[in-house]
Structure formats: structure tokens, C-alpha cells
Amino acid sequence: MVRQPVFAVAILACAFFSASNLPAQNVAAAPPLGWNSWDAYGLTIDEADYRANATVLGQLREFGWEYAVIDEGWYMENPFGDRVPDRKYVWDANGILIPAVNRFPSSANGAGFKPLADWVHAKGLKFGIHIVRGIPRDVVKANLPIAKTNFHAADAADMTSPCPWDEGNWGIKDNAAGQAYYDDMLRKYAAWGLDFIKVDCISDHPYVPTEIAQIALAIKKTGRPIVLSLSPDLRH
DSSP, X not given: OOOOOOOOOEEOOSOEEOSSSSSSOOBOSSOOEEEESHHHHTTOOOHHHHHHHHHHHHTTGGGTEEEEEEOTTTTBSOTTOSSHHHHOBOBOTXXXXXXXXXXXXXXXXXXXXXXXXXXXXXXXXXXXXXXXXXXXXXXXXXXXXXXXXXXXXXXXXXXXXXXXXXXXXXXXXXXXXXXXXXXXXXHHHHHHTOOEEEEESOBSSSBOHHHHHHHHHHHHHHTXXXXXXXXXXXXX
8 A cells, every 4th residue: 555645844953054164154044844754754765655745845835844855764775674784775886875776766777866856856845865974884894995085984984983873884083084985975965966964863962073074064065055954862
């Protein structure tokens, strides 16, 4: 049975920053308003359900509700898996998470989320995604190269700084390799047409200011205006 669109309006996060004028950050002109997939779908949303909900969101655009955000898990082929290995993360040759084609078919052939973001923009909406800070542990194990550098994943990974509630990633070191990894990530996501990124496990329990600064700088380097939303760990 196809699930009916579920629409829950909400302010999307706790802290909002624009990508300009580092190191001093500009607060977004208004709290970004829209729809986030987590409460209705958890890890499991697919492209058809996302499009259905974004279509409903489009009916409220005149009231300022415009951000259509895919929350955690869009890079998992099997989001119903009990543990990280069962969920089958998908990444590119440089260890950057990409959409699972079996759930987001328009991302096939290396397109990523660009076709979906283009569709969202055509509706007058803005496209957003969620990530957990850091780098996938299996990417570090494989020691994949970081694009446009001589660094590898192990140079960027901080294995002393995992997310307490997510076993998928290691943290990122405050070094050139770590910045290069985030630069490549945001370069790819900006090319898709990203307008909003929610980064989890970064602003409280634990608070990781170095990674916040790295992500903000990576956004600035793209030249694209992307709202950075910092999500705390509320499990403590």
C-alpha cells in the first residue's frame, strides 16, 4: 500500500547560519520553515513519498513554508537494517555519501540529488538534506582518497570523536585533511542544488566547534547560499 503524504509543519532546527562573512556568521533572516521527513518516516523515506510531501508543502509556499528536507538515512540501501552494516551505506569513490538509487531512482548514473533538487526548485521550494557529522567508518577502513588532494580518509578521521548514538561515522580532525573532506562533501552537495543542510550530533552532547567551523568554511567555498542548521543530541 502506498503511504499517504504526511505533512507536519515545523521550524526545522535549533541554530541557523548563512555561509557568508566567516569567521563571524550571519544568522538567517528568518527561521527556515518547511517540512522534514524524520517524524513521519525516520530513516525510511523514498523518492515517491518525498515528492508527495513536497507537493503538499508547495501549497503553503505563499505563507513562507519552503524548505523540503530529507532527513537521515537517504544514503542507506536498507534503512530497515538493525545495525550499520545491514543498512548498506552508499558513497562515491572519495567516501562522500550519495543517495541510494534503489530508494531515489532519479539519482542513478551519478546524478545524485540534482534531478530531485531541480524538481523541488521548479515548485518554488528549497531543497535540504540531513547528515551526521564526520566520515563513514568503512570509508576510513578502506582509506579512500580525498578528492583533489594527496590525503586519504585516515588522515581526516578522528577516531576519538565518534557520535555517541550513531555507529556509522568517525569525527573529523581539525586539520587540512579534515577540511579537505568537508570541502569535497559540500562541493558535491552544492552542485546538486542544495539550499539547506542539517548537521547532527555537533552542537551539544557533544559540542564540536571545530567541525562546525570546517563545515561553515566548506559552505562558503562553494559560493552557494546554503543554510547550516546545527542539531544537538537530545538523547542526554
